[in-house]
Amino acid sequence: MAFDSLEAFITMGGHGPYVWSCYFVFFALSLVLIQWSRVHRRFVLRTLARGYAEPDTAGTSRASADFARVDTSDH
Amino acid sequence: MWQIFHKLGSPKWFYGIASRLMPWLLWVGVALFIAGVIWGLAFAPPERLQGNSYRIIYIHVPAAFLAQSVYVMMAVAAVVTLVWRMKLADVFVKSVAPIGALLTFLALFTGAVWGKPTWGTWWVWDARLTSMLILMLLYAGAIALGRAIQDEKSSARAVAVLVLVGVVNIPIIQYSVEWWNTLHQPSTFKLTEKPKMASEMWVPLLMAILGLYMLFGWLACLRMQTEVLVREGRTRWVKELIQQGGTR
16 A cells, blocks of 8 residues: 555545546546446337337338328429 | 458347457456556555656546547548448447547546646647647547438448548657657557556556456447447347347
């Protein structure tokens, strides 16, 4: 151990605020990106699973979208 | 050789291999990174001139190192996208760009906080810092361009061209500390020489770099898998995979 006490470890000879704020921001932002990626993945999985479970609904929505597109391009 | 290349291009094959690799990348990465950081924070000796503020190095250097190397990987993938039109290469570019942007920001932030007690200033417009800021803008540009273009093929090509043009910035970052008289110190690690620091200082740094590399690999796989699911949602293999619950 490079420090004599826990207090010395936390204050780091006056450099504590610099060192600890760096580590805090590093871990906080990294965890935000990781969590966001995981939430997005779960959302994609749920959306796909719902789409497969209800083939009729998916079919209807696709048809109506196609209809809308044809409708606007013809006029 | 070509067979492997074609297999690599298959999203289904990638999905399977990534699922097998991910637990290893995650847990070995976490162990290496956390061990390196704890060693660096609590056990490595203080630096002669900078005292304890140098302990920021154990996250600053891994973040900066990876920020550049992720960009080089993206440039290689951009070439593959343009020459062979491999979709998975574009999936890689789009999935890792936000990770690269975050790492560049973290390198700049930790560098600024480290600069205050060491140089007496948060920021100077010197070659190393400015070229890193440009790297962050390149990442942001790639993300924005990819999202702005709806058509998958045009978006892949446009982002690949932007990434390739920006790769010229990488040697500038790398050699900025040698070409110009900058405040930033020269590289800690060189492939050709032994590090100048004591081994109790550089061994944990090396562990942190390797650990962060593996964690990057894990997150890249996770994000790429998600992107593959979105793009291949209508295919039979994705449907079977989800219905069998093989996605956890």
